[in-house]
Amino acid sequence: MDDPAPDVARYPSTIAETFEHELVVKKSRFIAHLAPARSTEQADAVIAAVRKQYWDARHHCVAMVIGTHADQQRSSDGGEPSGTAGVPMLEVLRRRELTDLVAVVTRYFGGVKLGAGGLVRAYSSAVSEALDLVPVVQRTPAVRVSVDVPHPDAGRLQGVLRDWAAARDAQVAGVDYAANATITLLVPPARLDDLDASLAAASAGRLVAERGTTVVMEHLSGAHGDTR
Template structure:
């Protein structure tokens, strides 16, 4: 690991798309939904939609983690004994180092009491098994870099940069056309010098990428 890699902050991952999963324990049905979100209000909307769809269920237990560094964390047992549902679900999200995700487990009671330990296992297992089916989106620190070129060179450089980001774990965030063509890239710190070299080679040294602040790159 190089110095740039060691200095780069680590970010929790998220999931690419919603996933639903059903777990049956002693005739009780636990319907788990894990859903990517970008804010607490968006998570609340997901929970509200689940409550509306499964209006006849006894419990809708929730755990959510939001923020680049998982700063916002909440859970609710929704009528289950305290600490037997939301907190175990939240612990699953924490152990997997996830953020920007809400988990909702809807329970249809099957007539057999599970006890506190059984509920903890059921809610955590339902959440964990749903996440097993989800595709992870990795996040890492990246430097925002802009490259300005004359319009006449834009087409050729666009191809060069598109190929470059694909082989260097980087991202081409935007292409804008004003007085010049401006390419905006998100580049891992360890790859900045390689980008400088690639642009110099493609433009005979006439273009110098401009480095900006640090952002989060998802892929």
């Protein structure tokens, strides 16, 4: 039996797809729109599209976190009282340790005032409930590794390396065919020595994995769920 996978460092996660969720509080509709965004320009395009779609709504409140290390953050109350919408939404994204996404919550006023506390709860709940339902992409550091394989052995070694990667939180990123078949893998740093040993065993010591740069590897998981 393989040893359990070691603990690995993680970057902030992101979401896998655009998602929309509606919450009704005292007749007011809060429509939370989540979208992946890898730049502020992409986030701004999402915000503009939501405003166009729901052009007749009074409020469009925004929170975004951008960057591999979540180093760009921005929020807007969209006309609600200061501190009652954008910042609470942003706090949800921070608490969930997410990045590269934008959240826009559109509000249709239902005729009943919620007060500052009620608005904070409604806007944060709209984002939190949406995040409970959307698929999440986890990110971890990995080393890009290439293995040159003679063509007669390529099919067998691809199978061996795919099985190895599936059991160790690694990924086969692709195969290129030239003079040899070059198999590219993304491997957690703690698994590099394991790869070397497994490759040597599978090739009678003839093949060597060439280590390259460290990159971000993405793994699709289920819905995020609350981490409070």
